[in-house]
Amino acid sequence: MRVVPFFICAVITIALIVLFNIQLPVGSSKTPRLGFFLSPQTGFWQNAEDVSKRYDANIQSAGLRGYTEVYLDSNLIPHIYADNDADAYFAQGYLHAKFRLWQMEFQTYAAGGRLSEIMGDSASGKNFLAIDKFFRRMGMVYAAENSLKVIESDPSYKAALDAYTAGVNSYINSLSEKNYPLEYKLLNYAPEPWTNMKTALFLKFMAYDLAGYEQDFEMTNARNYFTQLQFNKLFPYGQDSLEPIIPKGTAFAPPAITPKPPADADSLYFHFNDSVGVPLKPIVPNKNNGSNNWAVAGSKTASGSPILCNDPHLGLNLPSLWFEVQISTPEYNVYGVSFPGSPSVIIGFNDSCAWGVTNASRDVKDYYEVHFKDSTMREYWYNGKWQPTTFRKEVIKIKGKPDAIENIAMTVWGPVMYDHSYGDKMHDNKYYAIKWSAHAGSNEGKTFMLLDRAKNYNDYVNAISFFQTPGQNFAFASKKGNIAISQQGAFPAKWKRQGQFIMEGNNDEYAWQGTVPRNENVIMLNPARGFVSSANQYPYDTSYPYYMGGSYEMYRGFILNRRLRAMQNITVDDMMHLQNYNYNVFAEMARPVLLKNMDETKLNSIEKKYFDIYKSWNLSSDADAPGASIFVTWWDSLMQCMYRDEFSRTTLPMPNVEHSTLLEGLLKDTAYEFADDITTPQKETVSDEVMKAFKKIMPVIQHAEEKDSLAWGKFKDGGVKHLLGIPALSDLHINAGGGVHILNAFYKDHGPSWRMIVELTDETNAYGIYPGGQSGNPGSPYYDNMVDDWATGKYRRLQILPKNHFSTQNTKGKITFTHS
Amino acid sequence: MKFIVALLFTALFGYFLPLFLPWWSFVIASFIVAVFIHQKPWKAFLAGFIALLLLWGIYAVVLDNPNQHILSTKVAQILPFNGSYMALIITTAIIGGLLSGMAALTGSYLKEGKV
Numbered sequence: 001m002r003v004v005p006f007f008i009c010a011v012i013t014i015a016l017i018v019l020f021n022i023q024l025p026v027g028s029s030k031t032p033r034l035g036f037f038l039s040p041q042t043g044f045w046q047n048a049e050d051v052s053k054r055y056d057a058n059i060q061s062a063g064l065r066g067y068t069e070v071y072l073d074s075n076l077i078p079h080i081y082a083d084n085d086a087d088a089y090f091a092q093g094y095l096h097a098k099f100r101l102w103q104m105e106f107q108t109y110a111a112g113g114r115l116s117e118i119m120g121d122s123a124s125g126k127n128f129l130a131i132d133k134f135f136r137r138m139g140m141v142y143a144a145e146n147s148l149k150v151i152e153s154d155p156s157y158k159a160a161l162d163a164y165t166a167g168v169n170s171y172i173n174s175l176s177e178k179n180y181p182l183e184y185k186l187l188n189y190a191p192e193p194w195t196n197m198k199t200a201l202f203l204k205f206m207a208y209d210l211a212g213y214e215q216d217f218e219m220t221n222a223r224n225y226f227t228q229l230q231f232n233k234l235f236p237y238g239q240d241s242l243e244p245i246i247p248k249g250t251a252f253a254p255p256a257i258t259p260k261p262p263a264d265a266d267s268l269y270f271h272f273n274d275s276v277g278v279p280l281k282p283i284v285p286n287k288n289n290g291s292n293n294w295a296v297a298g299s300k301t302a303s304g305s306p307i308l309c310n311d312p313h314l315g316l317n318l319p320s321l322w323f324e325v326q327i328s329t330p331e332y333n334v335y336g337v338s339f340p341g342s343p344s345v346i347i348g349f350n351d352s353c354a355w356g357v358t359n360a361s362r363d364v365k366d367y368y369e370v371h372f373k374d375s376t377m378r379e380y381w382y383n384g385k386w387q388p389t390t391f392r393k394e395v396i397k398i399k400g401k402p403d404a405i406e407n408i409a410m411t412v413w414g415p416v417m418y419d420h421s422y423g424d425k426m427h428d429n430k431y432y433a434i435k436w437s438a439h440a441g442s443n444e445g446k447t448f449m450l451l452d453r454a455k456n457y458n459d460y461v462n463a464i465s466f467f468q469t470p471g472q473n474f475a476f477a478s479k480k481g482n483i484a485i486s487q488q489g490a491f492p493a494k495w496k497r498q499g500q501f502i503m504e505g506n507n508d509e510y511a512w513q514g515t516v517p518r519n520e521n522v523i524m525l526n527p528a529r530g531f532v533s534s535a536n537q538y539p540y541d542t543s544y545p546y547y548m549g550g551s552y553e554m555y556r557g558f559i560l561n562r563r564l565r566a567m568q569n570i571t572v573d574d575m576m577h578l579q580n581y582n583y584n585v586f587a588e589m590a591r592p593v594l595l596k597n598m599d600e601t602k603l604n605s606i607e608k609k610y611f612d613i614y615k616s617w618n619l620s621s622d623a624d625a626p627g628a629s630i631f632v633t634w635w636d637s638l639m640q641c642m643y644r645d646e647f648s649r650t651t652l653p654m655p656n657v658e659h660s661t662l663l664e665g666l667l668k669d670t671a672y673e674f675a676d677d678i679t680t681p682q683k684e685t686v687s688d689e690v691m692k693a694f695k696k697i698m699p700v701i702q703h704a705e706e707k708d709s710l711a712w713g714k715f716k717d718g719g720v721k722h723l724l725g726i727p728a729l730s731d732l733h734i735n736a737g738g739g740v741h742i743l744n745a746f747y748k749d750h751g752p753s754w755r756m757i758v759e760l761t762d763e764t765n766a767y768g769i770y771p772g773g774q775s776g777n778p779g780s781p782y783y784d785n786m787v788d789d790w791a792t793g794k795y796r797r798l799q800i801l802p803k804n805h806f807s808t809q810n811t812k813g814k815i816t817f818t819h820s
Numbered sequence: 821m822k823f824i825v826a827l828l829f830t831a832l833f834g835y836f837l838p839l840f841l842p843w844w845s846f847v848i849a850s851f852i853v854a855v856f857i858h859q860k861p862w863k864a865f866l867a868g869f870i871a872l873l874l875l876w877g878i879y880a881v882v883l884d885n886p887n888q889h890i891l892s893t894k895v896a897q898i899l900p901f902n903g904s905y906m907a908l909i910i911t912t913a914i915i916g917g918l919l920s921g922m923a924a925l926t927g928s929y930l931k932e933g934k935v
Contacts, residue, residue, distance in 0.1 A: 728895070
């Protein structure tokens with residue numbers, strides 16, 4: 001034995017193995033374990049699917065009762081045929097896991113404040129520990145636990161969810177390391193068993209995404225900073241051009257609850273411009289999370305049958321939020337999109353009816369200032385005495401580091417989200433508890449389970465009654481000819497502007513005074529105008545007896561109703577055009593204001609050129625329209641010119657002023673007070689600001705034109721991003737039209753996450769598409785195969801098919817499920 | 821002849837061991853084969869190297885071709901290969917070969933005497 005070379009070589013070999021078996025730091029992130037990752041036997045090569053792969057399989061499980069057949073059609077959409085409900089949900093869970101496991105789990109890690117566990121406390125410039133703390137302190141896990149209790153006390157839904165969970169776990173248990181989805185190999189962790197709690201967490205994540213938006217701290221700062229007159233101009237309640245979901249003039253029944261502000265509200269709550277504010281920057285969901293839905297009655301369609309349309313606007317991600325599926329049992333057939341992570345079809349149609357949802361956008365998340373006896377937070381003052389606090393211990397595991405522990409004080413209001421131990425140091429040393437309707441236990445999943453089986457209007461009304469948070473506008477249409485819409489949710493009965501600012505928490509005076517009774521969530525059924533619609537606008541006009549705090553989009557609803565009123569003999573084709581309609585009615589309303597205030601003689605030749613492009617723009621935000629880019633940039637610039645001087649006098653975070661607020665302000669007030677730049681001695685007029693705003697955007701516009709990206713599609717630069725933000729796994733730079741305030745709401749990485757049109761003729765005539773693909777595997781041709789068609793406004797036929805439709809030729813696989 | 825036999829056995833056991841043991845367990849095969857089929861160190865290294873170079877390289881190609889390079893092109897962007905699937909295949913093969921060759925070299929030094 002040659003000792004020296006032997007040992008040298010042995011050490012090098014072992015060192016190499018170790019080197020290739022650990023995650024190496026690169027910048028602020030880490031590589032996969034390179035040897036494992038590159039090994040064709042275990043690593044990513046195993047995820048490189050044969051493009052002509054068939055997915056045939058026979059699954060056996062002790063949990064199954066009957067026989068289930070699943071046919072995967074040419075787009076990998078499963079058509080599930082089960083003997084009974086539980087087996088159908090088992091199969092759905094199995095298929096969700098088979099095609100979307102990583103995403104399902106990752107979403108629940110995010111919802112439950114566990115990202116640090118897999119990502120480390122920070123990576124690639126993202127502070128995951130801060131995100132986790134935010135979700136924990138907001139009470140996400142607390143909320144999901146409360147919902148789980150409700151779910152588990154409902155035998156029929158529990159049975160469905162148990163079967164679903166068993167299906168997911170049946171797939172997870174069949175995996176070995178080499179079969180793990182790619183992202184597990186990239187991040188170096190393993191799937192864990194699915195639980196009903198994870199489904200509850202996922203649904204709470206949707207509640208956060210859709211009913212988690214508020215600006216209470218910013219609004220409080222604004223209240224302290226502006227006079228009441230200024231504040232009401234900047235943050236008005238209601239909008240002049242508003243077309244609410246339930247039309248203006250609808251008479252509301254006398255309210256069952258008459259919420260009253262506390263007697264001291266004028267001095268203590270509505271105290272404008274007099275105190276120190278709260279420096280904080282909370283994480284907020286995308287405020288553009290919204291949607292369109294509408295249904296037209298047979299009286300307006302060519303076929304004489306109703307047509308229902310829905311396109312929910314959400315973050316556009318790969319793998320997609322949605323997974324298409326048909327579920328058939330002896331009792332019912334349903335087709336539509338489901339959430340990987342939850343049983344049932346969420347948006348879709350069955351043999352009798354169709355439904356779709358948009359976000360209610362009501363403010364159901366408020367903050368109360370809590371007064372603790374001392375910094376131990378063991379007792380707080382409430383209704384005239386010291387109340388004991390309970391503490392919720394939240395343990396955040398961190399990859400490669402010791403756990404972080406959050407001890408969250410729980411009060412009558414809810415968790416104390418902001419205290420001395422958390423977040424930005426508050427200059428005011430105060431404690432704020434969060435009260436959020438999503439903290440209440442609820443069973444939104446039951447709504448979908450019942451909608452999937454709904455046969456008529458009454459079934460729809462019953463199904464949506466279970467829905468609490470996030471409040472949604474449920475549109476409905478049936479083959480019997482009914483159309484309906486209702487904003488459904490558990491909405492606190494609030495007095496005007498209640499909860500827009502931080503509230504006093506030392507007694508119950510500022511508490512929510514009950515929940516708006518269900519029958520006061522107005523249902524519109526078969527209106528004479530022949531259509532129902534919603535697009536995230538106010539549900540009612542401001543004569544509604546309860547305060548509808550929140551952030552509302554107005555223009556999409558306005559153009560949608562204008563078009564629907566004008567249309568007759570509507571066909572499915574017309575509806576496809578409407579969902580992809582790029583006309584910008586906000587720009588239409590803004591144009592006279594801009595033109596009136598522009599003095600062309602003061603423009604140089606370059607400015608004139610771009611102004612002419614704007615003037616000749618046809619107001620349609622199409623991909624090839626440079627005028628749209630100029631308008632959007634100009635308007636943003638005008639917002640800056642109008643408000644920045646007022647807002648920049650404080651360093652506190654301030655709320656955003658809505659586009660509609662500026663436009664409506666300018667339309668009714670030619671001497672708009674915010675036009676004056678308060679940092680200059682002279683008095684600027686609206687015209688000065690409009691001109692200044694236009695001149696300011698010239699460098700950006702010129703630069704864009706030099707780079708051949710002034711056309712709107714390239715200028716806005718939309719795309720569909722992988723959930724981890726990895727560019728190679730994303731579909732970026734999609735050249736397409738649409739945008740904010742536009743029916744085709746595609747803007748950057750946000751927009752119509754599913755487009756569906758259902759004509760309720762005897763044989764249902766339905767179409768749909770989503771920007772993604774059925775497979776979550778970046779190594780599959782079905783990962784993003786529908787993105788291009790989606791971007792160009794194409795659709796696929798959606799059909800509830802009989803089992804015998806399928807053969808080996810027209811499928812990508814047949815999976816059977818039997819009792820073992 | 822010895823070289824070819826060593827190479828074949830290394831590849832064969834190097835394929836089977838990781839089916840039950842961690843990804844790197846092929847080095848055990850490379851080491852043991854080099855101990856029992858004794859060759860000059862440089863020859864042992866080469867046999868081990870080429871065995872895994874071919875095993876990993878061919879296996880990667882076999883998985884990559886029917887995939888039409890969909891995934892390898894993406895991974896070659898995540899790792900710094902500028903989207904070149906070929907560079908990724910070659911790197912994969914070389915890493916397998918290098919580990920195997922070093923293990924074989926170690927094995928060849930274990931046995932004393934001339935070849």
